[in-house]
Amino acid sequence: xxxxxxxxxxxxxxxxxxxxxxxxxxxxxxxxxxxxxxxxxxxxxxxxxxxxxxxxxxxxxxxxxxxxxxxxxxxxxxxxxxxxxxxxxxxxxxxxxxxxxxxxxxxxxxxxxxxxxxxxxxxxxxxxxxxxxxxxxxxxxxxxxxxxxxxxxxxxxxxxxxxxxxxxxxxxxxxxxxxxxxxxxxxxxxxxxxxxxxxxxxxxxxxxxxxxxxxxxxxxxxxxxxxxxxxxxxxxxxxxxxxxxxxxxxxxxxxxxxxxxxxxxxxxxxxxxxxxxxxxxxxxxxxxxxxxxxxxxxxxxxxxxxxxxxxxxxxxxxxxxxxxxxxxxxxxxxxxxxxxxxxxxxxxxxxxxxxxxxxxxxxxxxxxxxxxxxxxxxxxxxxxxxxxxxxxxxxxxxxxxxxxxxxxxxxxxxxxxxxxxxxxxxxxxxxxxxxxxxxxxxxxxxxxxxxxxxxxxxxxxxxxxxxxxxxxxxxxxxxxxxxxxxxxxxxxxxxxxxxxxxxxxxxxxxxxxxxxxxxxxxxxxxxxxxxxxxxxxxxxxxxxxxxxxxxxxxxxxxxxxxxxxxxxxxxxxxxxxxxxxxxxxxxxxxxxxxxxxxxxxxxxxxxxxxxxxxxxxxxxxxxxxxxxxxxxxxxxxxxxxxxxxxxxxxxxxxxxxxxxxxxxxxxxxxxxxxxxxxxxxxxxxxxx
Numbered sequence: 029x030x031x032x033x034x035x036x037x038x039x040x041x042x043x044x045x046x047x048x049x050x051x052x053x054x055x056x057x058x059x060x061x062x063x064x065x066x067x068x069x070x071x072x073x074x075x076x077x078x079x080x081x082x083x084x085x086x087x088x089x090x091x092x093x094x095x096x097x098x099x100x101x102x103x104x105x106x107x108x109x110x111x112x113x114x115x116x117x118x119x120x121x122x123x124x125x126x127x128x129x130x131x132x133x134x135x136x137x138x139x140x141x142x143x144x145x146x147x148x149x150x151x152x153x154x155x156x157x158x159x160x161x162x163x164x165x166x167x168x169x170x171x172x173x174x175x176x177x178x179x180x181x182x183x184x185x186x187x188x189x190x191x192x193x194x195x196x197x198x199x200x201x202x203x204x205x206x207x208x209x210x211x212x213x214x215x216x217x218x219x220x221x222x223x224x225x226x227x228x229x230x231x232x233x234x235x236x237x238x239x240x241x242x243x244x245x246x247x248x249x250x251x252x253x254x255x256x257x258x259x260x261x262x263x264x265x266x267x268x269x270x271x272x273x274x275x276x277x278x279x280x281x282x283x284x285x286x287x288x289x290x291x292x293x294x295x296x297x298x299x300x301x302x303x304x305x306x307x308x309x310x311x312x313x314x315x316x317x318x319x320x321x322x323x324x325x326x327x328x329x330x331x332x333x334x335x336x337x338x339x340x341x342x343x344x345x346x347x348x349x350x351x352x353x354x355x356x357x358x359x360x361x362x363x364x365x366x367x368x369x370x371x372x373x374x375x376x377x378x379x380x381x382x383x384x385x386x387x388x389x390x391x392x393x394x395x396x397x398x399x400x401x402x403x404x405x406x407x408x409x410x411x412x413x414x415x416x417x418x419x420x421x422x423x424x425x426x427x428x429x430x431x432x433x434x435x436x437x438x439x440x441x442x443x444x445x446x447x448x449x450x451x452x453x454x455x456x457x458x459x460x461x462x463x464x465x466x467x468x469x470x471x472x473x474x475x476x477x478x479x480x481x482x483x484x485x486x487x488x489x490x491x492x493x494x495x496x497x498x499x500x501x502x503x504x505x506x507x508x509x510x511x512x513x514x515x516x517x518x519x520x521x522x523x524x525x526x527x528x529x530x531x532x533x534x535x536x537x538x539x540x541x542x543x544x545x546x547x548x549x550x551x552x553x554x555x556x557x558x559x560x561x562x563x564x565x566x567x568x569x570x571x572x573x574x575x576x577x578x579x580x581x582x583x584x585x586x587x588x589x590x591x592x593x594x595x596x597x598x599x600x601x602x603x604x605x606x607x608x609x610x611x612x613x614x615x616x617x618x619x620x621x622x623x624x625x626x627x628x629x630x631x632x633x634x635x636x637x638x639x640x641x642x643x644x645x646x647x648x649x650x651x652x653x654x655x656x657x658x659x660x661x662x663x664x665x666x667x668x669x670x671x672x673x674x675x676x677x678x679x680x681x682x683x684x685x686x687x688x689x690x691x692x693x694x695x696x697x698x699x700x701x702x703x704x705x706x707x708x709x710x711x712x713x714x715x716x
């Protein structure tokens with residue numbers, strides 16, 4: 029950079045971003061832990077100047093918010109576009125800047141780039157806009173590009189699959205490019221749009237960490253690149269080549285967080301941001317209701333009297349919302365027909381849904397209903413009437429015996445709106461489970477934009493109806509879809525052991541209030557495993573609790589356990605649904621533990637799940653986090669009655685509450701009783 033450098037700083041809790049420009053596109057001079065307000069950021073330019081040596085060009089091209097291929101930049105360019113088949117190589121000049129909005133223009137290519145930043149609670153958001161004079165074909169446009177940490181050794185990113193979401197991957201920083209791209213038309217099980225960039229030695233509870241989340245549902249790309257000169261850049265954008273040619277393009281918002289307290293610092297920033305700033309709650313005054321979904325009880329076999337009996341039992345257990353899942357419309361007796369025909373099936377429901385809804389209301393519950401609006405079966409009245417509304421080739425491979433409707437088409441959106449609105453207008457529906465079970469045949473960003481538009485219209489006209497985002501479980505979870513929804517179905521797996529791990533890793537992004545977790549049947553339909561009711565109940569109680577099984581299968585003893593856990597969840601939901609989820613560093617890899625901390629720090633609950641057999645005989649101490657080192661805490665093992673007879677010693681923790689010092693709990697840790705695998709200890713703590 030030359031001496032004539034302009035600088036700007038953006039501050040959010042825990043982080044500072046300093047941008048600088050010597051006439052061209054600004055670049056990040058500094059992104060890291062919060063700088064003192066007294067720092068003269070204009071002096072930092074001299075501190076980041078880099079040398080050149082043999083084998084290099086004479087001036088090192090700047091790593092800007094949109095690296096330019098036309099400026100001899102050797103890495104991935106932030107803009108790749110074509111006009112009339114000819115690649116564009118613009119050179120932008122900064123023309124406007126106010127500290128949060130930066131406008132850069134190239135007069136020759138007649139292009140304008142605008143970078144917009146905002147502070148949203150604990151995170152910084154950033155987006156890029158491209159405007160062209162005339163039509164261009166866009167291959168790639170990056171959200172504002174930031175440097176990767178020089179002290180980082182690994183990149184933590186996510187992969188996954190159906191019933192196995194949010195699997196952590198660890199890739200080393202190395203020369204060249206790590207590219208993750210979701211091209212399935214949704215944010216995806218396979219490539220959730222979030223990554224963590226820890227510095228060397230960082231854990232859940234300590235060390236420096238950088239994190240990013242790209243808030244877009246239609247498929248994305250991430251580049252984490254180490255250049256030959258050693259610098260690192262991180263880029264996010266829409267999946268490459270998924271937008272039609274045009275003159276105006278925007279990225280989605282990129283959300284950024286920095287922590288000096290380990291992964292938890294960034295995780296909490298994302299949790300709070302989604303819960304408090306992205307989601308619009310239809311009933312902000314109402315506690316989150318205990319959820320019952322009848323899918324794994326009845327599947328497509330709908331019978332009013334059977335459903336009434338199930339509702340009776342669910343209400344007795346503590347359910348407050350009853351959801352009728354797939355099978356109520358068209359001639360839907362299995363998954364081969366009727367998607368798109370959103371009229372109530374008169375064979376199953378000769379008097380409509382009202383008798384069931386009235387019964388549900390008489391039990392003190394609200395009513396929810398399943399839709400899969402974006403999809404269509406070829407065996408449907410809709411497909412026969414409008415085959416041109418189906419997205420993709422006529423001879424495409426089907427998924428789950430269904431295809432995708434073209435939601436970029438306003439006629440399709442109008443049809444779907446009218447059908448859904450007709451049901452909502454004539455029935456007291458409190459909640460929609462909005463499913464998405466088919467990958468797109470082609471990756472097309474306009475499909476996601478159409479989904480957003482349809483949801484926005486429904487939310488505007490039916491503002492009290494809550495919507496859950498489900499995509500074969502956790503296949504579409506991101507800030508983009510959560511602008512229009514209030515809950516996510518994290519996984520189609522109701523296996524408590526698998527859920528324990530999925531919820532643990534998803535807490536790097538998701539708060540409890542929006543994360544649905546249900547008590548599944550005794551014999552899990554997706555894994556074949558059988559788990560004790562207490563383990564199933566406590567795993568579900570970690571998040572927004574619900575049931576998803578035939579409650580009539582429960583024995584009297586099982587029903588008692590579930591009723592008690594549900595009552596505990598209700599008694600604690602007000603503070604827990606606003607709590608921070610802190611992943612704990614466990615010395616025993618078989619234990620997955622978290623600490624849910626109240627906003628005022630006065631109380632917490634620890635869930636310590638045993639996912640496997642330990643290598644050693646007795647449990648290792650479990651260190652807690654973010655306590656007041658000078659305070660004492662009343663610690664109580666609230667499910668000590670679940671101790672097995674092989675746990676033979678009368679430990680004080682099993683006998684009643686203990687009072688222990690905060691520093692002791694954070695340094696020595698809490699020693700729990702012995703247990704078999706597939707068990708959960710639940711420990712309440714209150715500051716004395």
